[in-house]
Amino acid sequence: MTATAAQPRLVETAAEILQGIHQHRLLSTSQVHALHAPHAHISWPQRLLAQLRDLGLVHMTRLPRRPALWHLTDHGADAAEAIGDRIETRRKVLAPDAAVGALQRHTLAVNDVGIAFVKVARERGDECGPFAWRHEIAHPIGPPPGRRRPEQLISDAVLRYQQHRDGQPRFHYRFVEVDRATRAIDDLAERLARYGRLHRRTIPGPSGRQVRLWPKLYPTFPPVLLVLAGRRRDLLEERRDTVLRLCAHHPDLANTPEVEIHACLLDDLTDHGPFAPIFRTVSDPSQPADWVGNTIDGGDDE
16 A cells, blocks of 8 residues: 555544544553554554654553553644544543543543443444443432432443344443442442432423423433442452342332343453343342343343
8 A cells, every 4th residue: 555545544543543532531552452443453553642642642651561541632632622523522631640540440441341332333233433432421410318419420431332133223322330349339339329310300391390301311211331340250249249239229229110220240341242141130130131131041122
């Protein structure tokens, strides 16, 4: 291929990588490779990332024995926002110390969740691309009982996936919650229970009537994907089973059965993909299912 023929591809891919880092805040080199150049040798995205760094558009941060991590400069954020409309407009530029701090592992894990769906969509001919999830989406849920100050439920991410079956598209939305076992298990259950409050949250509608908030945000109420990481497998399985039991008895969820919670281990999601029976649910914690509720012997529920 001549240099002239290669140049448009170089510019297009580099621009997409820049927008991808803008959207997802912090990406490792392997994550950039998986999202934006999966069929190329990893040297290709490495070359583009180096060029973006030389242009002052991205920072590269590396800890000893850790992979290189990429995040935007202010100049890079300006450039990404000027390129096109595929990315969200909320600016989130990480300082170098934040890129290696406590936020790092959590952000990378959220992106690993999204990448697992991107990979399976490519295999199945579905649609879930590099920009299919957004981070830290805030939802107003009103004041808790006995208090006046309103609260927000900030989902780690909201993911969308378009499934093609029998020539008909089916759209799926999911709240994503990544738990790295850094909070008490009862605090985790309380966080998940707040989705019950979101489902019941009302706002003034036409003629002053109170209407549910969530239909103004989503076509259906998204199930919650709880993805656990950060500990040994046996400890994560115990943590998963415990939080599902706590959720089953929490009033905010027991009174709102429409809120579905599907829990899995991040290692299982990245190794086997979301269509494997790796999830457990509050409604039937003993039965493994895939992310749309199909059990090993069952049919397609959606």
